[in-house]
Amino acid sequence: MTSHTLDELLADNGVRGRYVLVRSDLNVPLDGATVTDDGRVRASLPVISKLADAGAKVIVMAHLGRPKGQFDPKYSIAPAAKRLNELADFDVTVASDVVGPSAREAAAGLADGSVLVLENVRFDARETSKIDAERVELAKELAALTGPDGAYVNDAFGAVHRKHASVYDIAALLPSYQGDLVATEVQVLKTLTEAPKRPYVVVLGGSKVSDKLAVIDNLIGKADQLLIGGGMAFTFLKAQGHNVGGSLLEEDQIAVCQEYLQRAEKLVCDIILPVDVVVADKFGADAAHEVLDADKIEEASFGSNGLGLDIGPKSAEKFASYITGANTVFWNGPMGVFEIPAFAEGTRTVAQALAGSEAFSVVGGGDSAAAVRALGFSEDDFGHISTGGGASLEYLEGKTLPGVAALEG
Ligand SMILES: Nc1ncnc2c1ncn2[C@@H]1O[C@H](COP(=O)(O)OP(=O)(O)O)[C@@H](O)[C@H]1O
Numbered sequence: 223m224t225s226h227t228l229d230e231l232l233a234d235n236g237v238r239g240r241y242v243l244v245r246s247d248l249n250v251p252l253d254g255a256t257v258t259d260d261g262r263v264r265a266s267l268p269v270i271s272k273l274a275d276a277g278a279k280v281i282v283m284a285h286l287g288r289p290k291g292q293f294d295p296k297y298s299i300a301p302a303a304k305r306l307n308e309l310a311d312f313d314v315t316v317a318s319d320v321v322g323p324s325a326r327e328a329a330a331g332l333a334d335g336s337v338l339v340l341e342n343v344r345f346d347a348r349e350t351s352k353i354d355a356e357r358v359e360l361a362k363e364l365a366a367l368t369g370p371d372g373a374y375v376n377d378a379f380g381a382v383h384r385k386h387a388s389v390y391d392i393a394a395l396l397p398s399y400q401g402d403l404v405a406t407e408v409q410v411l412k413t414l415t416e417a418p419k420r421p422y423v424v425v426l427g428g429s430k431v432s433d434k435l436a437v438i439d440n441l442i443g444k445a446d447q448l449l450i451g452g453g454m455a456f457t458f459l460k461a462q463g464h465n466v467g468g469s470l471l472e473e474d475q476i477a478v479c480q481e482y483l484q485r486a487e488k489l490v491c492d493i494i495l496p497v498d499v500v501v502a503d504k505f506g507a508d509a510a511h512e513v514l515d516a517d518k519i520e521e522a523s524f525g526s527n528g529l530g531l532d533i534g535p536k537s538a539e540k541f542a543s544y545i546t547g548a549n550t551v552f553w554n555g556p557m558g559v560f561e562i563p564a565f566a567e568g569t570r571t572v573a574q575a576l577a578g579s580e581a582f583s584v585v586g587g588g589d590s591a592a593a594v595r596a597l598g599f600s601e602d603d604f605g606h607i608s609t610g611g612g613a614s615l616e617y618l619e620g621k622t623l624p625g626v627a628a629l630e631g
């Protein structure tokens with residue numbers, strides 16, 4: 223089944239004077255009230271602009287972080303909305319609640335071609351509720367902001383794997399359309415799952431270890447090589463019988479990693495692990511650190527409980543050579559704690575190899591995208607930078623994405 227596109231909405235009856243509720247992913251990293259990486263705001267801008275330019279009264283729904291279903295100033299959407307206002311050529315106002323008096327009054331007074339951003343939708347506990355009726359109740363209140371001929375556009379690719387009121391339930395209540403960002407992201411990921419040009423190399427890292435193990439299950443047999451770095455690597459190294467000191471480890475996943483290693487050996491898929499590691503005496507910018515072979519982590523001069531915070535130079539070169547030989551590369555998760563310069567080299571080497579390769583490359587994940595930008599790479603260095611980490615991984619796992627499926631219903 224296919225979804226209705228944004229262009230259909232614009233062509234059908236036009237949107238001048240109509241309310242359009244847009245779900246965007248404005249979940250940006252903040253330092254206090256400063257947006258430190260505005261990639262998701264920039265990625266959301268085209269659809270909001272298209273609608274505003276066409277004269278719609280645009281109401282944007284978005285989340286920021288994971289507040290516990292109540293107002294918390296730390297998670298206000300205001301800094302992201304302010305950034306949107308700075309980038310936009312239309313007026314942006316911000317409501318101080320989700321569906322309360324502020325939102326209703328601001329929506330009622332919205333001029334054609336103007337944009338209202340509702341406060342963080344996760345300030346309302348019904349947004350993420352496991353109880354269908356609670357989510358539907360919120361979805362009805364959101365839909366009511368649009369008056370009789372409203373429409374809904376989902377452009378929040380980073381959140382389409384969430385069965386939430388503003389992502390999923392609302393699609394049953396209003397004529398619904400797929401935003402251009404969601405359409406592009408899905409199209410790109412489809413080429414990776416349906417017909418990747420081989421060799422197809424997948425690079426995984428980061429710290430959300432158990433979240434990402436499921437995707438490895440699905441990729442064994444599909445990818446030609448799986449390169450595992452970052453915090454992910456240590457559970458695999460432990461599964462091979464190595465001592466990993468105080469490095470990130472998920473004890474309950476060791477057996478799973480062992481099974482993956484055995485299965486990968488039978489199918490023609492190489493799981494490539496780091497051969498050396500940058501080991502630190504503590505987590506911090508002032509940590510002492512040294513490079514050790516991956517099977518000698520406990521031999522660090524400062525003791526046996528060191529933390530592996532980056533892949534070592536030999537591993538980085540090895541990973542780079544696989545990337546250089548690939549025709550398709552999907553990368554999710556930094557190779558080390560890139561936020562600290564001493565542990566950023568593995569991520570930099572992998573990013574450099576990817577930027578210089580001829581392969582079609584997709585970089586997925588909030589932190590991975592932020593990492594490549596922080597290290598000075600640009601969008602043009604890669605085939606596609608995805609705005610969704612969890613969402614792109616769940617797509618590659620072959621799971622149904624509720625926010626995409628709801629538009630097809
Ligand atoms: N060896 C490691 N030990 C601890 N944390 C790590 C390690 N390698 C990478 N990280 C951390 O992983 C985080 C990103 O992980 P994750 O959220 O899984 O990535 P993404 O958002 O791209 O999917 C970064 O903040 C980075 O510092």
Ligand SMILES: O=C(OP(=O)(O)O)[C@H](O)COP(=O)(O)O
Nearest residue numbers: 249380381587588610611612613
């Ligand atoms: O940051 C996001 O996901 P990502 O870190 O997996 O890319 C999305 O905004 C979804 O947020 P959530 O994982 O709190 O539902």
